[in-house]
Amino acid sequence: MEKTRAGTRRPASTIVVRPAPGKKTRALVKVGPLTVPAAIGRSGRSILKREGDGATPIASMKLLYGFTGGDHVRFLHSALPMRRIRKDMLWCDQPDDANYNRLVKAPFKPSHEEMRRGDGLYDICLVLDWNVSSRRRHRGSAIFFHLIRPGYEPTAGCIAVSPSDMRRILPLMRKGTTVRVV
Template sequence: MQKTRAGARRTASTIVVRPAPGKKTRALVQVGPLTVPAAIGRSGRSIVKREGDGATPIADMKLLYGFMRGDRVRLMSTALPMRRIRTNMLWCDQPDNPNYNRLVKAPFKPSHEELRRSDGLYDICLVLDWNVRSRRRHRGSAIFFHLIRPGYEPTAGCIAVSLGHMRRILPLLRKGTAIRVV
């Protein structure tokens, strides 16, 4: 962890995501001395991530920015750039589209995910630099750090924690914090 410019708050330079013993779709997220349980992809982890495979990529990914549902959660203090989710915000997940793995606006016909979800998973949604800044078709899209489903159900390839744990982690994050999935 390191001091921010203001010197008052400390941020994590690296977050480590390790598999939970004996559970392919569960993990432990370590942020400095804090370790919390998480859900990962329904197919576990993979070093060869492909679109739709349900795996969480084994990689070092930088945090880019985040989204939040201001009508459901209050933004807590964080050095990570955050944007309020609007009803027209979507994320393209169609590999042959020029907007693949990018934020797009409705109306948008190609395959996409809605960021303003009714199930609350993206009430806080952090964008990881998996195939974002340097895109390759079919390498996977919409790899986020977001909130869990009840019972820590597996994700489609993302990393997910409870709202309470996200509230503890978010103040420690900044743009460029590395998420290391091992």
């Protein structure tokens, strides 16, 4: 993140997610000069990501767009395209379904994840291009950059930060920003 002549901050072109010392489920997210703590997958990181393995993929992934949900998320400063989560929004995680790793609409019988959640994790939820633009069965689905559980509990493979840290880094993100997990 660099300052322009007018003093405004320019979006970051790359965000680096590196392991935090001492615990495989924790990471540090670096956006320009900012570094914030994060939680990652319960199995740590993996170069061989598979559906349901609980690992965060070691990869470079573009930010595609985001979702907002919950009644307490009002105005967000972001250059990312953002959509409000509706009750009927689901994300297919059934590898043998034609909609695998896609947003789908309820009612939907195959295995899926609800986008509208009671725990607030997806009140700000950014979609990473892991197995989205070019899908392969069983390579993992719903790899998001979202909000953290209390105590930085591990995710199912996503990257998660606190709401205050998300609000600090969100203005520095845009469609196409690369999130590089090393």
